[in-house]
């Protein structure tokens with residue numbers, strides 16, 4: 001059965017689609033079978049995946065893509081769960097009903113928040129929904145300018161804050177324009193490192209055993225190198 005990650009935030013433009021695409025691609029780059037579901041009628045993730053198909057070829061995007069209306073999400077998740085390791089859901093802003101169904105279907109909710117008072121206030125509603133459904137949550141500060149004091153102040157106000165913060169970086173937007181993600185364009189850039197760090201945090205919550213198994217060989221290789229030295 002797949003682990004389901006829903007990216008939700010009632011506030012528009014917080015970075016849901018950008019973060020959902022980046023998480024999904026980073027998970028697929030770790031040799032996982034990943035499905036993405038777009039339940040936002042704006043269809044931003046659908047546009048992105050269409051460009052991706054034109055670029056890589058249909059069936060070669062590394063992701064299974066599905067666009068459904070909110071009320072069909074639980075059926076779609078159940079269907080895709082059988083054949084995938086992770087399902088990532090991009091949800092729409094401003095609609096409590098859709099957000100609720102996507103949150104109900106999830107093992108983990110990722111809530112992107114930009115460092116602004118209005119984003120902070122809007123986050124409370126999404127946090128309440130997640131709390132009501134008893135689903136684990138990580139709030140991710142997104143689009144954070146360098147040395148932002150406001151971001152630090154806002155972080156203090158937020159519960160369930162992820163350790164990872166995503167900076168305000170052009171590559172997060174420009175990569176999506178060409179149907180890709182930062183980790184595919186430059187795996188070592190700061191944006192890619194931030195996404196990898198976020199995915200590591202996500203895996204530690206939804207798939208802790210798998211994460212440990214992946215870490216174990218690295219640790220023993222390090223031990224061996226030390227012993228050989």
Ligand SMILES: Nc1ncnc2c1ncn2[C@@H]1O[C@H](COP(=O)(O)OP(=O)(O)OP(=O)(O)O)[C@@H](O)[C@H]1O
Pocket residue numbers: 009011012013014015016017018019040042044091092093142143144166167168169170172173174
């Ligand atoms: N970390 C970032 N750095 C730079 N730009 C970003 C970052 N995250 C998001 N953006 C930009 O911010 C804008 C909003 O992002 P996005 O569309 O992902 O938000 P959203 O929450 O999905 O919006 P909506 O509520 O309309 O669905 C886009 O132009 C996107 O390119």
Ligand SMILES: [Mg+2]
Pocket residue numbers: 016017018040044090091
């Ligand atoms: Mg969106």
